[in-house]
Amino acid sequence: MREFSYDVVTIGGGPAGMAAALAAREAGAARVLIIERDRELGGILQQCIHNGFGLRRFEEELTGPGYAHRYIDMVRASDIDVWLDTTVLAAEPDGVITSVSPHAGMTIVKAKSVVYAMGCRERTRGAIRTPGSRPAGVFTAGAAQRMVNMEGYLPGKEVVIVGSGDIGLIMARRMTFEGAKVKAVFEIMPYSNGLTRNIVQCLEDFGIPLYLGHSVTAIHGKDRVTGVTVAQVNDRLEVIDGTAFDIACDCVLLSVGLIPENELGRAAGLALDPITGGALADQFRQTATPGFFAAGNVLHVHDLVDWVSEEAAIAGRSAARHAQGELPLSGSQRSVAVGEGLRTVVPQRLSAFEQGKMSVRFYFRAAKPMGASLLQFWADGVLAFERKLRVVKPSEMIVADIPVRKIGDAATLEFRVLPAPEKIEADDEIEEEA
Protein backbone atom coordinates (compact mmCIF):
# COMPACT_ATOMS: atom_id res chain seq x y z
CA MET A 1 0.00 0.00 0.00
CA ARG A 2 1.30 3.44 -0.90
CA GLU A 3 1.72 6.05 1.83
CA PHE A 4 1.79 9.84 1.59
CA SER A 5 2.02 12.72 4.00
CA TYR A 6 0.39 16.14 3.82
CA ASP A 7 -0.03 19.18 6.05
CA VAL A 8 -3.74 19.67 5.32
CA VAL A 9 -6.15 17.20 3.70
CA THR A 10 -9.77 18.05 2.89
CA ILE A 11 -12.18 15.13 2.64
CA GLY A 12 -14.55 16.21 -0.13
CA GLY A 13 -13.97 18.54 -3.11
CA GLY A 14 -17.22 20.51 -3.16
CA PRO A 15 -17.29 24.25 -2.49
CA ALA A 16 -16.32 23.66 1.16
CA GLY A 17 -13.36 21.40 0.38
CA MET A 18 -12.03 23.70 -2.35
CA ALA A 19 -12.34 26.90 -0.30
CA ALA A 20 -10.73 25.22 2.73
CA ALA A 21 -7.81 23.90 0.65
CA LEU A 22 -7.22 27.30 -0.98
CA ALA A 23 -7.31 29.10 2.38
CA ALA A 24 -4.95 26.51 3.91
CA ARG A 25 -2.44 26.99 1.09
CA GLU A 26 -2.73 30.77 1.39
CA ALA A 27 -2.13 30.55 5.14
CA GLY A 28 1.17 28.81 4.46
CA ALA A 29 0.44 25.08 4.57
CA ALA A 30 3.07 23.67 2.22
CA ARG A 31 1.39 20.44 1.14
CA VAL A 32 -2.38 20.45 0.67
CA LEU A 33 -4.53 17.65 -0.75
CA ILE A 34 -8.21 17.43 -1.75
CA ILE A 35 -9.70 13.92 -1.82
CA GLU A 36 -12.94 13.67 -3.84
CA ARG A 37 -14.90 10.52 -4.60
CA ASP A 38 -16.60 11.95 -7.71
CA ARG A 39 -14.94 12.18 -11.14
CA GLU A 40 -14.70 15.96 -10.85
CA LEU A 41 -14.54 18.76 -8.28
CA GLY A 42 -17.58 20.93 -7.50
CA GLY A 43 -19.77 18.70 -5.32
CA ILE A 44 -23.52 19.14 -5.38
CA LEU A 45 -23.18 22.42 -7.32
CA GLN A 46 -22.54 20.55 -10.58
CA GLN A 47 -26.14 19.32 -10.65
CA CYS A 48 -27.68 22.63 -9.47
CA ILE A 49 -27.90 24.20 -12.94
CA HIS A 50 -30.30 26.96 -11.83
CA ASN A 51 -28.96 30.41 -11.08
CA GLY A 52 -28.89 32.26 -7.77
CA PHE A 53 -25.45 31.33 -6.46
CA GLY A 54 -22.70 33.73 -5.55
CA LEU A 55 -24.55 37.04 -5.11
CA ARG A 56 -22.60 37.65 -1.95
CA ARG A 57 -19.24 36.09 -2.76
CA PHE A 58 -18.89 37.29 -6.38
CA GLU A 59 -21.65 39.95 -6.50
CA GLU A 60 -23.00 38.18 -9.53
CA GLU A 61 -25.81 35.69 -10.00
CA LEU A 62 -24.16 32.47 -11.11
CA THR A 63 -25.40 28.96 -11.84
CA GLY A 64 -24.18 26.14 -9.58
CA PRO A 65 -21.63 24.89 -12.16
CA GLY A 66 -20.60 28.52 -12.79
CA TYR A 67 -19.86 29.04 -9.09
CA ALA A 68 -17.99 25.74 -8.88
CA HIS A 69 -15.97 26.70 -11.94
CA ARG A 70 -14.61 29.85 -10.26
CA TYR A 71 -13.19 27.71 -7.47
CA ILE A 72 -12.01 24.89 -9.74
CA ASP A 73 -9.99 27.46 -11.72
CA MET A 74 -8.41 28.75 -8.51
CA VAL A 75 -7.51 25.21 -7.40
CA ARG A 76 -6.02 24.42 -10.82
CA ALA A 77 -3.94 27.59 -10.72
CA SER A 78 -2.50 26.54 -7.35
CA ASP A 79 -0.18 23.66 -6.44
CA ILE A 80 -2.85 21.91 -4.36
CA ASP A 81 -2.97 18.16 -5.11
CA VAL A 82 -6.35 16.74 -6.14
CA TRP A 83 -7.27 13.06 -6.06
CA LEU A 84 -10.47 12.34 -7.94
CA ASP A 85 -12.46 9.09 -8.01
CA THR A 86 -11.08 8.48 -4.53
CA THR A 87 -13.29 7.63 -1.57
CA VAL A 88 -12.14 8.10 2.00
CA LEU A 89 -12.99 4.98 3.99
CA ALA A 90 -11.65 6.04 7.38
CA ALA A 91 -9.97 8.99 9.06
CA GLU A 92 -8.47 8.05 12.41
CA PRO A 93 -8.06 10.60 15.22
CA ASP A 94 -4.25 10.45 14.77
CA GLY A 95 -4.62 11.85 11.22
CA VAL A 96 -4.23 8.58 9.29
CA ILE A 97 -6.62 8.60 6.31
CA THR A 98 -7.42 5.45 4.36
CA SER A 99 -8.84 5.89 0.87
CA VAL A 100 -9.58 3.73 -2.13
CA SER A 101 -9.76 4.40 -5.85
CA PRO A 102 -10.06 2.27 -8.98
CA HIS A 103 -6.68 3.47 -10.32
CA ALA A 104 -4.55 3.54 -7.14
CA GLY A 105 -6.25 0.96 -4.94
CA MET A 106 -5.94 1.48 -1.20
CA THR A 107 -3.83 4.43 -0.10
CA ILE A 108 -2.78 5.76 3.29
CA VAL A 109 -2.28 9.47 3.91
CA LYS A 110 -0.83 10.90 7.09
CA ALA A 111 -2.25 14.41 7.65
CA LYS A 112 -1.27 17.00 10.24
CA SER A 113 -4.75 18.57 9.88
CA VAL A 114 -7.93 17.21 8.34
CA VAL A 115 -10.93 19.23 7.11
CA TYR A 116 -14.21 17.36 6.93
CA ALA A 117 -16.06 18.69 3.84
CA MET A 118 -18.28 15.76 2.86
CA GLY A 119 -21.47 17.80 2.43
CA CYS A 120 -24.88 16.41 3.30
CA ARG A 121 -27.37 13.86 2.07
CA GLU A 122 -31.12 13.98 1.69
CA ARG A 123 -33.53 12.51 4.15
CA THR A 124 -35.31 9.58 2.57
CA ARG A 125 -38.71 8.08 2.94
CA GLY A 126 -37.64 5.91 5.88
CA ALA A 127 -36.65 9.03 7.72
CA ILE A 128 -40.14 10.48 7.35
CA ARG A 129 -42.05 7.20 7.75
CA THR A 130 -44.44 7.58 4.82
CA PRO A 131 -46.51 4.42 4.92
CA GLY A 132 -47.41 2.30 1.90
CA SER A 133 -45.57 -0.27 -0.22
CA ARG A 134 -42.30 0.52 -1.98
CA PRO A 135 -43.15 0.92 -5.66
CA ALA A 136 -40.69 2.36 -8.19
CA GLY A 137 -41.00 6.05 -8.96
CA VAL A 138 -40.20 7.47 -5.53
CA PHE A 139 -37.02 9.53 -5.52
CA THR A 140 -35.40 12.22 -3.44
CA ALA A 141 -35.54 15.57 -5.20
CA GLY A 142 -31.74 15.70 -5.36
CA ALA A 143 -31.53 12.26 -7.01
CA ALA A 144 -34.10 13.43 -9.58
CA GLN A 145 -32.05 16.59 -10.10
CA ARG A 146 -28.99 14.52 -10.94
CA MET A 147 -31.02 12.33 -13.36
CA VAL A 148 -32.55 15.26 -15.22
CA ASN A 149 -29.59 17.64 -15.25
CA MET A 150 -26.64 15.28 -15.66
CA GLU A 151 -27.95 11.99 -17.00
CA GLY A 152 -30.73 13.31 -19.25
CA TYR A 153 -33.44 11.07 -17.90
CA LEU A 154 -36.90 12.20 -16.76
CA PRO A 155 -38.00 10.25 -13.65
CA GLY A 156 -41.75 10.64 -14.35
CA LYS A 157 -44.45 12.49 -16.26
CA GLU A 158 -47.01 13.24 -13.55
CA VAL A 159 -45.31 14.38 -10.41
CA VAL A 160 -46.24 14.99 -6.77
CA ILE A 161 -43.68 16.64 -4.53
CA VAL A 162 -43.59 15.91 -0.81
CA GLY A 163 -42.02 18.68 1.26
CA SER A 164 -41.37 22.26 0.23
CA GLY A 165 -37.60 22.41 0.62
CA ASP A 166 -35.74 24.41 -2.03
CA ILE A 167 -34.55 21.38 -3.98
CA GLY A 168 -38.17 20.24 -4.37
CA LEU A 169 -39.28 23.69 -5.52
CA ILE A 170 -36.39 23.94 -8.00
CA MET A 171 -37.28 20.48 -9.33
CA ALA A 172 -40.95 21.44 -9.72
CA ARG A 173 -39.87 24.04 -12.27
CA ARG A 174 -37.20 21.85 -13.82
CA MET A 175 -39.62 18.94 -14.41
CA THR A 176 -42.17 21.41 -15.84
CA PHE A 177 -39.50 22.70 -18.23
CA GLU A 178 -38.85 19.12 -19.34
CA GLY A 179 -42.51 18.55 -20.16
CA ALA A 180 -43.72 16.81 -16.99
CA LYS A 181 -46.91 17.86 -15.22
CA VAL A 182 -46.25 18.77 -11.58
CA LYS A 183 -49.58 18.33 -9.85
CA ALA A 184 -48.91 19.74 -6.40
CA VAL A 185 -46.44 20.28 -3.57
CA PHE A 186 -47.51 19.09 -0.10
CA GLU A 187 -45.94 20.54 3.04
CA ILE A 188 -46.83 19.18 6.47
CA MET A 189 -45.82 22.37 8.32
CA PRO A 190 -48.03 25.48 8.22
CA TYR A 191 -45.18 27.34 6.45
CA SER A 192 -42.82 26.51 3.60
CA ASN A 193 -39.23 25.50 4.17
CA GLY A 194 -38.20 27.02 0.85
CA LEU A 195 -37.09 30.50 -0.07
CA THR A 196 -39.95 32.84 -1.02
CA ARG A 197 -38.31 33.59 -4.35
CA ASN A 198 -38.42 29.89 -5.19
CA ILE A 199 -42.13 29.66 -4.35
CA VAL A 200 -42.78 32.56 -6.73
CA GLN A 201 -40.56 31.59 -9.64
CA CYS A 202 -40.84 27.79 -9.38
CA LEU A 203 -44.49 27.28 -8.36
CA GLU A 204 -46.64 30.39 -8.84
CA ASP A 205 -45.18 31.13 -12.28
CA PHE A 206 -46.50 27.77 -13.48
CA GLY A 207 -49.70 27.59 -11.45
CA ILE A 208 -48.43 24.67 -9.34
CA PRO A 209 -50.44 24.53 -6.08
CA LEU A 210 -48.67 24.45 -2.70
CA TYR A 211 -50.72 22.82 0.07
CA LEU A 212 -49.48 23.81 3.53
CA GLY A 213 -50.48 21.75 6.57
CA HIS A 214 -50.96 18.64 4.39
CA SER A 215 -49.33 15.25 4.79
CA VAL A 216 -49.01 12.36 2.35
CA THR A 217 -50.58 9.46 4.24
CA ALA A 218 -50.09 6.71 1.64
CA ILE A 219 -48.22 6.03 -1.59
CA HIS A 220 -50.11 3.69 -3.95
CA GLY A 221 -48.95 1.28 -6.65
CA LYS A 222 -47.43 -2.18 -6.75
CA ASP A 223 -44.57 -2.01 -9.24
CA ARG A 224 -44.81 1.63 -10.15
CA VAL A 225 -46.34 4.54 -8.24
CA THR A 226 -49.95 5.17 -9.30
CA GLY A 227 -50.91 7.88 -6.82
CA VAL A 228 -50.85 9.23 -3.29
CA THR A 229 -53.39 9.90 -0.56
CA VAL A 230 -53.12 13.26 1.12
CA ALA A 231 -54.83 14.67 4.20
CA GLN A 232 -54.84 17.89 6.16
CA VAL A 233 -53.11 17.91 9.56
CA ASN A 234 -53.85 19.86 12.74
CA ASP A 235 -51.35 21.93 14.71
CA ARG A 236 -50.04 18.78 16.39
CA LEU A 237 -49.40 17.39 12.89
CA GLU A 238 -52.11 14.73 13.32
CA VAL A 239 -54.29 13.85 10.36
CA ILE A 240 -57.74 15.49 10.46
CA ASP A 241 -60.51 12.94 9.82
CA GLY A 242 -62.52 13.37 6.66
CA THR A 243 -59.94 15.53 4.84
CA ALA A 244 -58.20 12.79 2.83
CA PHE A 245 -58.13 12.86 -0.97
CA ASP A 246 -56.26 10.99 -3.72
CA ILE A 247 -54.07 12.31 -6.51
CA ALA A 248 -52.87 10.16 -9.40
CA CYS A 249 -49.18 10.38 -10.32
CA ASP A 250 -46.33 8.20 -11.61
CA CYS A 251 -43.57 9.89 -9.67
CA VAL A 252 -43.12 11.16 -6.10
CA LEU A 253 -40.22 13.44 -5.22
CA LEU A 254 -39.19 13.84 -1.58
CA SER A 255 -37.81 17.17 -0.45
CA VAL A 256 -37.97 16.70 3.29
CA GLY A 257 -34.65 17.98 4.49
CA LEU A 258 -30.92 17.38 4.48
CA ILE A 259 -28.61 15.82 7.05
CA PRO A 260 -24.84 16.23 7.35
CA GLU A 261 -22.91 13.26 5.93
CA ASN A 262 -21.01 12.28 9.06
CA GLU A 263 -20.41 8.54 8.80
CA LEU A 264 -16.64 9.04 8.85
CA GLY A 265 -16.79 11.27 11.90
CA ARG A 266 -19.13 8.94 13.73
CA ALA A 267 -16.86 5.97 13.06
CA ALA A 268 -13.95 7.91 14.56
CA GLY A 269 -15.91 8.92 17.68
CA LEU A 270 -16.41 12.56 16.69
CA ALA A 271 -18.61 14.56 19.11
CA LEU A 272 -21.76 15.66 17.26
CA ASP A 273 -24.47 18.25 17.87
CA PRO A 274 -27.75 16.28 18.00
CA ILE A 275 -29.72 19.16 16.44
CA THR A 276 -27.49 20.20 13.52
CA GLY A 277 -26.32 16.61 12.96
CA GLY A 278 -22.82 18.02 12.41
CA ALA A 279 -19.76 18.19 14.64
CA LEU A 280 -19.50 20.44 17.65
CA ALA A 281 -17.05 23.11 16.53
CA ASP A 282 -15.38 26.23 17.92
CA GLN A 283 -14.86 29.55 16.12
CA PHE A 284 -11.87 28.08 14.25
CA ARG A 285 -14.19 25.30 13.04
CA GLN A 286 -12.04 22.85 14.98
CA THR A 287 -14.07 19.87 16.18
CA ALA A 288 -13.66 18.17 19.55
CA THR A 289 -11.03 15.93 17.91
CA PRO A 290 -7.81 18.02 17.84
CA GLY A 291 -6.54 18.65 14.31
CA PHE A 292 -9.90 17.83 12.74
CA PHE A 293 -11.88 20.73 11.31
CA ALA A 294 -15.28 20.88 9.57
CA ALA A 295 -17.00 23.25 7.16
CA GLY A 296 -19.96 23.47 4.82
CA ASN A 297 -22.96 21.16 4.83
CA VAL A 298 -21.13 18.49 6.82
CA LEU A 299 -21.03 20.91 9.76
CA HIS A 300 -24.55 22.34 9.40
CA VAL A 301 -26.87 22.55 6.42
CA HIS A 302 -26.47 25.85 4.57
CA ASP A 303 -28.87 27.45 2.11
CA LEU A 304 -26.34 29.79 0.50
CA VAL A 305 -23.13 28.45 -0.93
CA ASP A 306 -21.53 31.85 -0.31
CA TRP A 307 -21.60 31.17 3.43
CA VAL A 308 -20.18 27.70 2.80
CA SER A 309 -17.15 29.17 1.05
CA GLU A 310 -16.66 31.71 3.80
CA GLU A 311 -16.92 29.17 6.61
CA ALA A 312 -14.59 26.79 4.79
CA ALA A 313 -11.98 29.52 4.46
CA ILE A 314 -12.00 29.85 8.25
CA ALA A 315 -11.61 26.08 8.65
CA GLY A 316 -8.83 25.90 6.05
CA ARG A 317 -6.86 28.74 7.55
CA SER A 318 -7.19 27.24 11.04
CA ALA A 319 -6.15 23.81 9.72
CA ALA A 320 -3.00 25.35 8.21
CA ARG A 321 -2.14 27.10 11.45
CA HIS A 322 -2.66 23.87 13.39
CA ALA A 323 -0.35 22.04 11.00
CA GLN A 324 2.28 24.73 11.60
CA GLY A 325 1.77 24.53 15.37
CA GLU A 326 0.47 28.10 15.42
CA LEU A 327 -3.18 27.67 16.31
CA PRO A 328 -3.57 28.93 19.86
CA LEU A 329 -4.48 26.19 22.32
CA SER A 330 -8.21 26.16 22.81
CA GLY A 331 -7.88 26.85 26.52
CA SER A 332 -10.95 26.09 28.56
CA GLN A 333 -13.82 26.20 26.10
CA ARG A 334 -17.09 27.99 26.76
CA SER A 335 -20.26 26.62 25.26
CA VAL A 336 -22.69 28.78 23.32
CA ALA A 337 -26.37 28.13 23.95
CA VAL A 338 -29.54 28.94 22.05
CA GLY A 339 -32.68 29.99 23.90
CA GLU A 340 -36.10 31.25 22.88
CA GLY A 341 -36.82 31.41 19.15
CA LEU A 342 -33.67 29.62 17.96
CA ARG A 343 -32.90 26.03 17.08
CA THR A 344 -29.21 25.92 16.23
CA VAL A 345 -26.02 27.91 16.53
CA VAL A 346 -22.59 27.38 14.97
CA PRO A 347 -19.98 27.58 16.43
CA GLN A 348 -21.28 25.88 19.56
CA ARG A 349 -18.00 26.38 21.45
CA LEU A 350 -15.71 29.33 21.99
CA SER A 351 -11.99 28.76 22.45
CA ALA A 352 -9.53 31.42 23.60
CA PHE A 353 -9.67 34.36 21.15
CA GLU A 354 -6.97 34.96 18.61
CA GLN A 355 -4.83 38.02 19.21
CA GLY A 356 -6.30 41.07 17.45
CA LYS A 357 -9.63 39.39 16.65
CA MET A 358 -12.44 41.96 16.66
CA SER A 359 -15.54 39.84 16.26
CA VAL A 360 -16.87 36.29 15.97
CA ARG A 361 -19.40 35.35 13.29
CA PHE A 362 -22.26 33.10 14.37
CA TYR A 363 -24.80 31.30 12.19
CA PHE A 364 -28.29 30.46 13.47
CA ARG A 365 -31.48 28.70 12.46
CA ALA A 366 -34.76 30.01 13.85
CA ALA A 367 -37.25 27.67 15.50
CA LYS A 368 -40.28 29.11 13.66
CA PRO A 369 -41.14 31.92 11.23
CA MET A 370 -41.51 35.35 12.82
CA GLY A 371 -42.02 38.90 11.63
CA ALA A 372 -39.82 41.76 12.78
CA SER A 373 -37.51 40.39 15.45
CA LEU A 374 -34.58 41.14 17.66
CA LEU A 375 -31.60 38.81 17.83
CA GLN A 376 -30.18 39.11 21.34
CA PHE A 377 -26.88 38.02 22.82
CA TRP A 378 -26.83 37.51 26.58
CA ALA A 379 -23.50 37.29 28.44
CA ASP A 380 -23.71 36.10 32.05
CA GLY A 381 -27.42 36.92 32.08
CA VAL A 382 -26.94 40.50 30.84
CA LEU A 383 -28.15 41.70 27.42
CA ALA A 384 -24.86 42.54 25.68
CA PHE A 385 -25.81 42.89 21.99
CA GLU A 386 -28.93 43.22 19.91
CA ARG A 387 -29.56 43.15 16.16
CA LYS A 388 -32.78 43.95 14.31
CA LEU A 389 -34.11 41.47 11.76
CA ARG A 390 -36.94 42.40 9.38
CA VAL A 391 -38.20 38.84 9.07
CA VAL A 392 -37.13 35.49 10.47
CA LYS A 393 -37.62 32.22 8.57
CA PRO A 394 -36.35 28.78 9.53
CA SER A 395 -35.36 28.29 5.87
CA GLU A 396 -32.96 31.24 5.90
CA MET A 397 -29.86 31.20 8.05
CA ILE A 398 -29.37 34.18 10.38
CA VAL A 399 -25.82 35.53 10.48
CA ALA A 400 -24.44 37.85 13.14
CA ASP A 401 -20.99 39.16 14.00
CA ILE A 402 -20.62 39.62 17.74
CA PRO A 403 -17.85 42.00 18.82
CA VAL A 404 -15.24 40.26 20.99
CA ARG A 405 -15.47 43.09 23.54
CA LYS A 406 -19.17 42.27 24.05
CA ILE A 407 -18.35 38.62 24.73
CA GLY A 408 -15.52 39.44 27.12
CA ASP A 409 -14.85 36.65 29.58
CA ALA A 410 -18.48 35.86 30.37
CA ALA A 411 -18.98 32.24 31.40
CA THR A 412 -22.50 31.73 30.03
CA LEU A 413 -23.30 32.79 26.49
CA GLU A 414 -26.81 32.60 25.07
CA PHE A 415 -28.63 33.78 21.96
CA ARG A 416 -32.37 34.40 21.63
CA VAL A 417 -34.79 35.75 19.04
CA LEU A 418 -37.77 37.77 20.24
CA PRO A 419 -40.56 39.62 18.44
CA ALA A 420 -39.55 43.26 17.89
CA PRO A 421 -41.74 45.86 19.58
CA GLU A 422 -42.03 47.89 16.36
CA LYS A 423 -41.93 47.35 12.59
CA ILE A 424 -38.45 47.13 11.15
CA GLU A 425 -37.79 48.61 7.69
CA ALA A 426 -34.43 46.99 7.02
CA ASP A 427 -32.07 44.57 8.72
CA ASP A 428 -29.15 46.06 10.58
CA GLU A 429 -26.10 45.61 8.40
CA ILE A 430 -23.76 42.80 9.34
CA GLU A 431 -20.65 44.56 10.63
CA GLU A 432 -17.82 43.27 8.48
CA GLU A 433 -14.41 42.90 9.95
CA ALA A 434 -11.67 44.79 8.10
Added chain:
Amino acid sequence: MMARVVHAIQCIGCPIGCGGEVIVENGSVSEMTGFTCNKGLAYAAEEVVSPKRMVTTTVRVSGGSLGLLPVVSASPVPKERIFDCLRLLRGMSVAAPIAEGTIVVSDALGLGVDFRAARDISSVQ
Protein backbone atom coordinates in the same frame (compact mmCIF):
# COMPACT_ATOMS: atom_id res chain seq x y z
CA MET B 1 -61.24 56.90 -17.19
CA MET B 2 -58.81 54.07 -16.55
CA ALA B 3 -58.79 52.22 -13.28
CA ARG B 4 -56.30 52.39 -10.47
CA VAL B 5 -54.91 48.86 -10.01
CA VAL B 6 -52.95 47.65 -7.00
CA HIS B 7 -50.63 44.72 -7.73
CA ALA B 8 -49.16 42.69 -4.86
CA ILE B 9 -45.65 41.75 -5.99
CA GLN B 10 -43.18 39.42 -4.36
CA CYS B 11 -39.60 40.36 -5.28
CA ILE B 12 -37.38 37.51 -6.47
CA GLY B 13 -34.30 39.68 -6.85
CA CYS B 14 -32.45 38.06 -3.96
CA PRO B 15 -33.05 35.54 -1.16
CA ILE B 16 -34.34 38.23 1.26
CA GLY B 17 -37.69 38.12 -0.53
CA CYS B 18 -39.31 41.54 0.04
CA GLY B 19 -43.02 41.76 -0.66
CA GLY B 20 -44.63 45.01 -1.77
CA GLU B 21 -47.27 46.76 -3.80
CA VAL B 22 -47.15 48.46 -7.16
CA ILE B 23 -49.96 50.88 -7.99
CA VAL B 24 -50.70 51.40 -11.65
CA GLU B 25 -52.82 54.39 -12.66
CA ASN B 26 -53.83 55.05 -16.26
CA GLY B 27 -51.44 52.39 -17.46
CA SER B 28 -48.31 53.63 -15.70
CA VAL B 29 -46.73 52.97 -12.32
CA SER B 30 -47.66 55.73 -9.86
CA GLU B 31 -46.46 54.32 -6.55
CA MET B 32 -44.42 51.45 -5.11
CA THR B 33 -44.07 50.35 -1.49
CA GLY B 34 -42.21 47.57 0.33
CA PHE B 35 -39.14 47.11 -1.88
CA THR B 36 -35.93 47.90 -0.06
CA CYS B 37 -33.42 48.29 -2.86
CA ASN B 38 -33.17 49.63 -6.41
CA LYS B 39 -32.94 46.18 -7.93
CA GLY B 40 -36.26 45.33 -6.27
CA LEU B 41 -37.90 48.56 -7.44
CA ALA B 42 -36.80 47.90 -11.02
CA TYR B 43 -37.99 44.30 -10.82
CA ALA B 44 -41.41 45.26 -9.41
CA ALA B 45 -42.00 48.01 -11.98
CA GLU B 46 -41.19 45.60 -14.80
CA GLU B 47 -43.15 42.72 -13.25
CA VAL B 48 -46.48 44.55 -13.64
CA VAL B 49 -45.94 45.39 -17.31
CA SER B 50 -43.71 42.72 -18.81
CA PRO B 51 -42.57 39.97 -16.42
CA LYS B 52 -39.23 38.36 -17.25
CA ARG B 53 -37.26 35.42 -15.85
CA MET B 54 -33.77 34.02 -16.16
CA VAL B 55 -33.88 30.62 -17.88
CA THR B 56 -31.59 27.67 -17.15
CA THR B 57 -31.80 24.30 -18.88
CA THR B 58 -29.58 21.73 -20.60
CA VAL B 59 -28.55 21.06 -24.20
CA ARG B 60 -27.38 17.71 -25.60
CA VAL B 61 -23.65 17.28 -26.15
CA SER B 62 -21.94 14.99 -28.64
CA GLY B 63 -18.49 13.54 -28.01
CA GLY B 64 -18.23 14.98 -24.49
CA SER B 65 -17.20 13.71 -21.07
CA LEU B 66 -20.80 14.52 -20.09
CA GLY B 67 -23.94 14.08 -22.18
CA LEU B 68 -25.60 17.33 -21.16
CA LEU B 69 -24.41 20.91 -21.08
CA PRO B 70 -26.11 23.30 -18.62
CA VAL B 71 -26.96 26.62 -20.29
CA VAL B 72 -28.18 29.93 -18.87
CA SER B 73 -29.78 32.96 -20.48
CA ALA B 74 -27.45 35.97 -20.46
CA SER B 75 -30.39 38.19 -19.42
CA PRO B 76 -34.02 37.59 -18.42
CA VAL B 77 -36.49 36.23 -21.00
CA PRO B 78 -40.11 37.48 -21.31
CA LYS B 79 -42.15 35.02 -19.28
CA GLU B 80 -44.52 34.07 -22.09
CA ARG B 81 -41.57 33.10 -24.34
CA ILE B 82 -39.81 30.79 -21.85
CA PHE B 83 -41.30 27.60 -23.30
CA ASP B 84 -40.45 28.71 -26.85
CA CYS B 85 -36.83 29.11 -25.77
CA LEU B 86 -36.87 25.69 -24.08
CA ARG B 87 -38.24 24.10 -27.26
CA LEU B 88 -35.50 25.72 -29.32
CA LEU B 89 -32.79 24.48 -26.93
CA ARG B 90 -34.25 20.98 -26.66
CA GLY B 91 -33.89 20.54 -30.39
CA MET B 92 -30.20 21.40 -30.35
CA SER B 93 -26.97 19.51 -29.93
CA VAL B 94 -23.49 20.95 -29.45
CA ALA B 95 -20.12 19.28 -30.00
CA ALA B 96 -17.50 18.96 -27.25
CA PRO B 97 -15.14 20.48 -26.22
CA ILE B 98 -17.05 23.46 -24.86
CA ALA B 99 -15.74 26.26 -22.68
CA GLU B 100 -17.79 28.00 -20.02
CA GLY B 101 -19.29 31.22 -21.35
CA THR B 102 -19.45 30.06 -24.99
CA ILE B 103 -22.56 31.43 -26.69
CA VAL B 104 -24.70 28.42 -27.56
CA VAL B 105 -27.54 30.43 -29.15
CA SER B 106 -27.25 34.12 -29.91
CA ASP B 107 -30.33 36.33 -30.02
CA ALA B 108 -32.69 33.42 -29.35
CA LEU B 109 -35.96 33.81 -31.33
CA GLY B 110 -35.09 37.44 -31.97
CA LEU B 111 -35.62 38.27 -28.29
CA GLY B 112 -32.18 39.81 -27.97
CA VAL B 113 -31.16 37.19 -25.38
CA ASP B 114 -28.11 34.92 -25.74
CA PHE B 115 -27.80 31.50 -24.10
CA ARG B 116 -24.36 30.60 -22.76
CA ALA B 117 -22.60 27.44 -21.58
CA ALA B 118 -22.55 27.31 -17.75
CA ARG B 119 -19.50 25.01 -17.52
CA ASP B 120 -16.62 23.44 -19.45
CA ILE B 121 -17.08 20.05 -21.05
CA SER B 122 -14.02 18.25 -22.38
CA SER B 123 -14.16 15.88 -25.32
CA VAL B 124 -13.59 12.15 -25.00
CA GLN B 125 -11.11 10.55 -27.36
